[in-house]
Amino acid sequence: MRITVLAGGVGGAKFLRGVRHFASSNGRSDEVTAIVNTGDDVTMHGLRICPDLDSVMYTLGGVIDTERGWGRAGETWRIKESLAEYGAEPTWFGLGDLDIATHLVRTQMLEAGYPLSDVTAALGQRWQPGVQLLPMSDDRCETHVVVEIDGARRAIHFQEWWVRYRAGLPALAFVQVGLDQAKPAAGVLEVIAGTDLLLIAPSNPVVSIDTILNVAGIREAVLAAPGPVVGLSPIIGGAPVRGMADACLPVIGVETSAQGVGRFYGARAAQGILDGWLVHTEDTAVVDGVAVLARDLYMSSDAETAAMVADAAALVGFDL
Numbered sequence: 001m002r003i004t005v006l007a008g009g010v011g012g013a014k015f016l017r018g019v020r021h022f023a024s025s026n027g028r029s030d031e032v033t034a035i036v037n038t039g040d041d042v043t044m045h046g047l048r049i050c051p052d053l054d055s056v057m058y059t060l061g062g063v064i065d066t067e068r069g070w071g072r073a074g075e076t077w078r079i080k081e082s083l084a085e086y087g088a089e090p091t092w093f094g095l096g097d098l099d100i101a102t103h104l105v106r107t108q109m110l111e112a113g114y115p116l117s118d119v120t121a122a123l124g125q126r127w128q129p130g131v132q133l134l135p136m137s138d139d140r141c142e143t144h145v146v147v148e149i150d151g152a153r154r155a156i157h158f159q160e161w162w163v164r165y166r167a168g169l170p171a172l173a174f175v176q177v178g179l180d181q182a183k184p185a186a187g188v189l190e191v192i193a194g195t196d197l198l199l200i201a202p203s204n205p206v207v208s209i210d211t212i213l214n215v216a217g218i219r220e221a222v223l224a225a226p227g228p229v230v231g232l233s234p235i236i237g238g239a240p241v242r243g244m245a246d247a248c249l250p251v252i253g254v255e256t257s258a259q260g261v262g263r264f265y266g267a268r269a270a271q272g273i274l275d276g277w278l279v280h281t282e283d284t285a286v287v288d289g290v291a292v293l294a295r296d297l298y299m300s301s302d303a304e305t306a307a308m309v310a311d312a313a314a315l316v317g318f319d320l
């Protein structure tokens with residue numbers, strides 16, 4: 001039995017803890033794969049940084065800073081401060097001392113020629129996430145945001161938009177730089193083709209989930225997946241629980257609601273990706289061709305998130 005999850009960063013990481021709990025409490029602990037967004041990836045101060053892979057790895061490894069949702073618990077910022085004293089830009093991106101060890105190891109392995117999927121597996125040896133972590137692609141495919149600054153249109157890196165400008169600059173469009181060359185990472189298409197239950201994590205539908213689906217072949221693989229596909233709404237009570245999906249959805253003309261996102265993903269019978277869609281109790285959604293279930297979607301504990309997974313499976317008649 002193989003459960004595969006398409007996931008972004010903070011929300012996806014928390015969801016994966018629940019999927020791991022669901023699998024292990026059903027005696028299937030070694031059969032979960034996460035395909036993680038790498039559109040947030042960036043090179044800064046010569047280091048290759050993979051925010052969503054690291055949020056997932058640290059969260060599943062039990063060392064995430066739960067307040068921030070990214071980076072290590074107990075982090076210190078001596079190197080960041082010293083870089084700033086040199087006037088080394090960017091100073092607006094928070095690189096923690098413990099986190100830098102991850103970026104140093106990753107950067108050295110990439111420079112030695114290892115693909116990101118091998119690097120991710122190697123880093124995972126230390127943290128034992130308990131699920132297989134796969135980047136969506138081993139190729140660079142970085143999300144950029146088209147904004148207007150001083151009357152001129154520019155594409156800035158997603159991290160600059162998200163961190164430096166707190167998504168406060170109106171986004172005119174999202175562009176995945178490198179998408180035309182990017183291929184699914186080793187193993188991604190094979191895992192999806194062998195998946196019994198595919199879950200769409202409550203991650204940012206635009207800059208995480210759609211970014212993964214846009215990598216050549218992945219959307220088609222999800223459409224052809226042998227098992228059912230069930231998503232969980234990241235919008236609760238008309239707003240994202242964390243993050244800034246509400247700053248992204250209007251850019252692509254999608255309503256910031258559980259129904260809007262469900263319709264954006266669409267039914268597999270209509271070339272979309274969903275067979276089932278879980279929405280929070282306060283929300284309603286009608287999505288043609290998709291079975292909808294309203295239930296509490298606050299991930300208050302791993303056991304509670306695991307119960308969501310059980311309901312998602314039941315909704316589409318999936319038996320372990």
Ligand code: FO1
Nearest residue numbers: 009010040050051054070092093094162163
């Ligand atoms: N998010 C911030 O809001 N501020 C930061 O300074 C910051 C630094 C950072 C460093 C490493 C890393 O892996 C993630 C980091 N993030 C930071 C989160 C990052 O912007 C993610 O892409 C978002 O959280 C969306 O997933």
